[in-house]
Amino acid sequence: MTKIIYLDSPENFSFRPTIYSHGWSELLPFEIDEETWKLSYVFTDNNGKNPTYATISDENGRLAIEVENSELNEDFQAKILNETKHILRLDEDLNKFYKLIEKQKNLRWIADANAGRLVRSPTVFEDLIKTICTTNCSWSLTKNMTRNLVEKLGISTKNGKKSFPTAEAMANQTPEFYRDEIRAGYRSPYFHELAEAVAIKKINPESWLKSDLPTNELKKEMKKIKGVGDYAAENLLKLVGRYDGLALDSWLRAQFYKKHNKETVCEDTQITEFYSKFGSWRGLAIWCDMTERWFKVEKS
DNA sequence: GCGTCCAGGTCTACC
DNA sequence: GGTAGACCTGGACGC
Numbered sequence: 001m002t003k004i005i006y007l008d009s010p011e012n013f014s015f016r017p018t019i020y021s022h023g024w025s026e027l028l029p030f031e032i033d034e035e036t037w038k039l040s041y042v043f044t045d046n047n048g049k050n051p052t053y054a055t056i057s058d059e060n061g062r063l064a065i066e067v068e069n070s071e072l073n074e075d076f077q078a079k080i081l082n083e084t085k086h087i088l089r090l091d092e093d094l095n096k097f098y099k100l101i102e103k104q105k106n107l108r109w110i111a112d113a114n115a116g117r118l119v120r121s122p123t124v125f126e127d128l129i130k131t132i133c134t135t136n137c138s139w140s141l142t143k144n145m146t147r148n149l150v151e152k153l154g155i156s157t158k159n160g161k162k163s164f165p166t167a168e169a170m171a172n173q174t175p176e177f178y179r180d181e182i183r184a185g186y187r188s189p190y191f192h193e194l195a196e197a198v199a200i201k202k203i204n205p206e207s208w209l210k211s212d213l214p215t216n217e218l219k220k221e222m223k224k225i226k227g228v229g230d231y232a233a234e235n236l237l238k239l240v241g242r243y244d245g246l247a248l249d250s251w252l253r254a255q256f257y258k259k260h261n262k263e264t265v266c267e268d269t270q271i272t273e274f275y276s277k278f279g280s281w282r283g284l285a286i287w288c289d290m291t292e293r294w295f296k297v298e299k300s
Numbered sequence: 301g302c303g304t305c306c307a308g309g310t311c312t313a314c315c
Numbered sequence: 316g317g318t319a320g321a322c323c324t325g326g327a328c329g330c
């Protein structure tokens with residue numbers, strides 16, 4: 001039995017550009033159906049239990065969340081609604097960004113498409129683990145590692161879908177487990193150490209969402225975690241709503257060379273200078289600029 | 301089949 | 316603070 005709960009979407013929000021904003025929607029427990037344009041996820045209750053598969057779709061301007069659990073209590077239903085808002089960034093105000101790019105002929109499409117909301121996981125912990133999975137490897141390997149984490153450590157729904165593992169579940173595994181079962185390679189001791197630190201509350205990644213620290217200080221905090229360098233920290237900063245950093249990686253650099261530098265390699269300083277006019281929004285500006293063709297494909 | 305390169309980088313030791 | 320070398324994995328590529 002399923003139950004549908006509804007959520008009003010704000011002005012300047014479009015569902016497709018949001019769920020298609022970057023690769024996160026391809027990483028389990030997220031799944032994206034590009035034919036029906038639905039995004040699914042496996043939610044858990046406040047105790048990290050009762051895994052529940054839900055599919056989010058746009059229904060004439062409001063969001064329909066179809067939940068495969070007809071006996072949701074009020075707390076769990078509220079949690080699913082709040083986490084959906086967080087995943088899709090419904091409370092994020094991009095008007096200042098849209099205003100900033102208003103006179104940029106090549107970027108005006110972002111505001112026209114209501115793009116710029118980068119989909120994210122319900123918890124910063126999940127985004128942190130996934131970000132480490134993106135470092136120094138191909139996208140297919142990122143997907144493999146994430147799939148292994150979910151399939152081997154997640155809790156299963158009645159229909160066999162699995163949740164993202166909790167820090168506690170990850171802390172209970174050894175570095176050898178991550179190396180042999182998750183195929184995480186040199187990242188294996190990092191995962192064990194990080195999960196343990198979060199489980200015993202030595203580190204609280206969720207606090208980054210409302211941190212009063214200046215961005216450069218928060219970035220330093222993030223980089224204290226093994227496996228998190230400049231790229232990973234700046235990617236995480238974007239996911240907690242700060243766009244000061246470009247989060248340059250080999251893919252983003254290659255896209256820039258192709259689009260703005262006649263397919264010629266250049267220094268990072270040149271890329272930084274190119275987007276400096278966008279100030280604290282430069283990280284979002286480069287990401288939207290480099291992924292423009294994704295949206296053109298979608299429209300065609 | 302085998303070796304090499306490299307992909308959505310980071311860490312450590314050393315200077 | 317800057318830099319060289321090492322680090323897991325697995326797909327692509329050349330031979």
